[in-house]
Amino acid sequence: xxxxxxxxxxxxxxxxxxxxxxxxxxxxxxxxxxxxxxxxxxxxxxxxxxxxxxxxxxxxxxxxxxxxxxxxxxxxxxxxxxxxxxxxxxxxxxxxxxxxxxxxxxxxxxxxxxxxxxxxxxxxxxxxxxxxxxxxxxxxxxxxxxxxxxxxxxxxxxxxxxxxxxxxxxxxxxxxxxxxxxxxxxxxxxxxxxxxxxxxxxxxxxxxxxxxxxxxxxxxxxxxxxxxxxxxxxxxxxxxxxxxxxxxxxxxxxxxxxxxxxxxxxxxxxxxxxxxxxxxxxxxxxxxxxxxxxxxxxxxxxxxxxxxxxxxxxxxxxxxxxxxxxxxxxxxxxxxxxxxxxxxxxxxxxxxxxxxxxxxxxxxxxxxxxxxxxxxxxxxxxxxxxx
Numbered sequence: 424x425x426x427x428x429x430x431x432x433x434x435x436x437x438x439x440x441x442x443x444x445x446x447x448x449x450x451x452x453x454x455x456x457x458x459x460x461x462x463x464x465x466x467x468x469x470x471x472x473x474x475x476x477x478x479x480x481x482x483x484x485x486x487x488x489x490x491x492x493x494x495x496x497x498x499x500x501x502x503x504x505x506x507x508x509x510x511x512x513x514x515x516x517x518x519x520x521x522x523x524x525x526x527x528x529x530x531x532x533x534x535x536x537x538x539x540x541x542x543x544x545x546x547x548x549x550x551x552x553x554x555x556x557x558x559x560x561x562x563x564x565x566x567x568x569x570x571x572x573x574x575x576x577x578x579x580x581x582x583x584x585x586x587x588x589x590x591x592x593x594x595x596x597x598x599x600x601x602x603x604x605x606x607x608x609x610x611x612x613x614x615x616x617x618x619x620x621x622x623x624x625x626x627x628x629x630x631x632x633x634x635x636x637x638x639x640x641x642x643x644x645x646x647x648x649x650x651x652x653x654x655x656x657x658x659x660x661x662x663x664x665x666x667x668x669x670x671x672x673x674x675x676x677x678x679x680x681x682x683x684x685x686x687x688x689x690x691x692x693x694x695x696x697x698x699x700x701x702x703x704x705x706x707x708x709x710x711x712x713x714x715x716x717x718x719x720x721x722x723x724x725x726x727x728x729x730x731x732x733x734x735x736x737x738x739x740x741x742x743x744x745x746x747x748x749x750x751x752x753x754x755x756x757x758x759x760x761x762x763x764x765x766x767x768x769x770x771x772x773x774x775x776x777x778x779x780x781x782x783x784x785x786x787x788x789x790x791x792x793x794x795x796x797x798x799x800x801x802x803x804x805x806x807x808x809x810x
Contacts, residue, residue, distance in 0.1 A: 424744045424792040428721060428782030429570060429598065435631035435676050442633055442672035452665050453656060466667045472674035476681045477625065477640055478606035485639045485657045486670050490597035490626030491521040492650070493639035494564075496661065497593040497622035498525040500647035501562040502533060513556045513563035515540040515548045516765035519570050519595055521624075523761075526564070535561070542765045545714040546574040553581055557588035565592070567623075568599035571749045571762040571778055572713030573722025575603055578620075582610045586619030591645065593622040597637075601630035601680030602688070602719050607640050621645035627669070631783065632676035636669035683783070691720040691781050694790060698779065699723050701794040706801050712766065712776065721781035726763075730804035732776050738803055742796035744789075747778045 445465055450458030452466045467481070474481040487493045502512070512535050514526050529535035538556045543549055546569050557563055563585050568575045578594055585592035596605050611620040622645060627636040641647055641660060653662035702709045702725055710726040727735060732748035739746055749760045759773030779793065 424789045426779045426781065426785070426789060426793060427745050427747045428785065429573075429629070429719075429778060429780035430747055431628045431634065432631055432782040433784055434628075434633060435679060437679060438627075438632050438672040438676040441675040442668045445668040445671040448667070452667055453654070462667050466665055466670055469667070469670040469674040473625075473638060473670075473677050476674075476677040477600070477623070477638075478608045478610075479623075479640045480608075480643065482658070483607070483640050483643055485641050485660050486665060486673075487637045487639055487661060488635055489628075489637035490595070490624050491637075493624035493626070493637045494519070494521040494593070494595055494597075495525045496639050496650050497624060497641075497647065498522065498562065498564055499529065499650060500660070501591050501593065501622070501645075502529050502535065503648035504646045505561045506646075509559055509561045510534060511536045511538050511560040513538045513540060513553070513560045513590070515542065515553065515565050517542050517546060517569060517571075517762040518564065518566055519597070522564050522566075522595055544766060546572045546712070546762065546766055547714060547717075548576045548581065550577055550580040550584055554584035554588065557585060557590045560588070560590050563590050563592045565594055566598065567594050567596040567605065568603060568719050569713065569762060570598040571760060572724040572766075573598075573718035573780075574714040575599065575717050575719065578605075579610045579612070582614070582620035583612065586612075586614040589615070589618045591618055591621040593624070594620060595624045597624055597626045597629055598719060600625050601677065601684065602721070604684075607642075611642065616644035617642075617646055622647065627673040627676055630676050630680040632673045633669055636666060636673045638673070687783060688720040691785070694781055694785060694787070695721060695723050697787075698781075698790045698793065699725070701790065702797065705794060705798045709801075712763065712768075719780075721785070723779040723781075724776060725779065726768075726772055726776050727801055727804070728772070728775060729808055730801045731774055731808055733774075734804040734807055735777055735800050738800035739793070739796055742792075742800065744793050744796055746793075747780075748776060749778055
């Protein structure tokens, strides 16, 4: 029983088949002969289709190896391309480690000054506090939806605040794309060139595409320095032979996710509510973290007082139920969740959480399996913690 769709979700058969067909085509998309131009047509068709789903122009889609590379390209690229001696990066608490670690690297290697923005009690980035931190900053970054607790932020409000301050903004939409409305051009609105929302990260494997494929949406007016050199591909923002098959599969997965998004949001919200209600009725003290309503539909992030999350994960895995304690990027590292700490919770509470995430293959049977195994697992975990 798989309840860790936020870490990765099953590859869609349609995306797999599209990947295989494209992979069988011979030709480098940068070559000018016939096979190369056939590959180029496949690639540009995929770029157009993904752009239509993300709400941007095709030229603004830069394919990457995943969301982590996309976020690194945006954050480091905006820093390296800055036009003056400003040194502040606006970084809300509770961001994904792809962002946290990229900014930390800039701080330790490039002298960046980090301006944090506290989250509210449900894990939302307050637009007012975000706006106050922007004055004189080089760049800002923020999550569209928190990858651990699922809270959805006011992306349009954050983008408008960045534009008003004349600061370029990167949004990490990896956890949101395909699950809640995402609209790059709409969020950018009438922003001045190179300010406001200028970059947005996406990843294929969160929506049923292949692992190892992502994209950075880069406004045509933005100035971003590349991470990788060695060719002029993709507006000279990412050198190297382009992954045509991966791009095609990503586009197919994105179209399917968008087509079913409204229906799946309703189904998964109902399934999540049944899951949460079952946990509350069977486990004393269990508490849902994050916004109770304005959250990614399949996300249930639960605090189990007195029970270590890693112990619960192990016991549930033995019972055949796969869950996580937080971001898979931190899997295997027994540290308190920095997101839960950002909610004002204690270090002990930040070690007593599970992230339970549903996806398109989730069923009532998955929920039933968790609810059957959970009370015993919590009892055993609490007993172990009390020793």
